Amino acid sequence: MKHLCVAHRGFSGIAPENTLAAFRLALEQSFVHWIELDVQVSKDGVPVVIHDFTLERTTNGTGRIKDSDWKELQQLDAGSWKNAECLGEKIPTLAQVLDLCHGRVSLNIELKTTGDMYPGLEKAVLREIMMREMQNEVVLTSFDRSALRRTKELNPEIRTGLIIDARPDDLAKQLEKLQCSFLSIGYPHLDRYLLRDLTGRGITVMAWTVDDCRIMRRLSALHPDLMICTNWPDRWEQAFLLSKRRMWHYIRKLIRFR
Template identity: 60%
Template sequence: MNNLCVAHRGFSYKAPENTIAAIQMAMKEPFVPWVEIDTQLSMDGIPVVIHDFTLNRTTNGKGLVKDHTWAQLQQLDAGSWKGRVFKGERIPTLDDVLKSSCGRLRLNIELKTKGDMYPGLEQAVMERILYYRMENDVILTSFDSDALRKVKELNSNFATGLIIDARPLDLLERLKELKCSFLSIGASHLDSTLTSTLVSQGITVMAWTVDDATGMKRLANMNSEIMICTNRPDVWGATFLERKHSFW
């Protein structure tokens, strides 16, 4: 199984998602070269790492992320919901994650936005990446096509990827129009024919989110180029070793 493993929001099965604890735990897994994270903006324009548009599920705060300053977000507990051992874990800034991963991990950074929800998100995120000289170690992805277009307008050297949970007939054309070299797609929409077509056109394919060994093996058998995004890098590692031993 030569497929690359991407830890979804860090090692989010064991640690609170999108926190430094989850990312550091992912780093300890020997088979994890990539981590996927989600980025939004605080009210005062600081890129922060959190998935939901609201604070309710993963912190002890309430309301929209964008309605809180970084100083306010910094006071929240983003770990206790996952277990007492993570009490006091904070929402990290993108800087926190970049500093932790620089030279150690590559990052799939999802731009979490809809329409004009976050003016300036793309530029703010790209500025931080350039500061750490990590532009060659990241892929900027989004469901929002306008965000992907904006990235290319600002700096065409940044690699971008469309996120989609569907299989439209014009998928390849859409990727070309957006100048995307990466596709993040719900695993159920992939088959060997589509994967081979995408790979032949220079598109890197990542399937999400697969936590069971059966699903991982299905993707690995389909195409060794598919990146497998999972909350369970430990399961991925065990599956990799099992398949490796079966060939000895």
């Protein structure tokens, strides 16, 4: 299948998002080719994997990530909000996730920042990646264009991508100006023309976040190289692998009865 499956914050439909439990579950699915995750920095400079700028929704803590040091963050429960079985699941560091995924899947690492919220974020993330020689296994993405520019200044060779939930007329020019070879875009903005134009320019496109099998199949008809990001990778399997198996079963039956 060319429509690569991207597990959004891990297998977050079942496990608590952005935790090692969610990443391990995603890795158990043979058809998951990429995992998407979010990175911020603790008060003492440790890159941590969590989506919200504040702790309340996905942990039993309160306040902003940037105001807590790593020792405080690692004491929090980041699992029981999802289900009782995940009680005690922790906020992971980027280092832990990189070690877990190295050589197994590619990673779409979103730099969660805005403006000057996290001075040094890009440098800290790149340091962890380069220490493990994983630069060919990752793409660094962000809504924040300044973060993408800083990333390229620090390492011109690292792959970067813009995240956008819109469709400006000059999108291709914006990507070129940012030196981005990857686009993460809200799926309602996609059509065949845009995908043909961007892929023709060497841009890899990922649609987010798609949890409906029918929408997955509709998007797949737009272009064979489109990546599909989902909270439920098993639905990707239902949309593509299972339908493909049914097709081959039908073909074998036809051959057998000739």
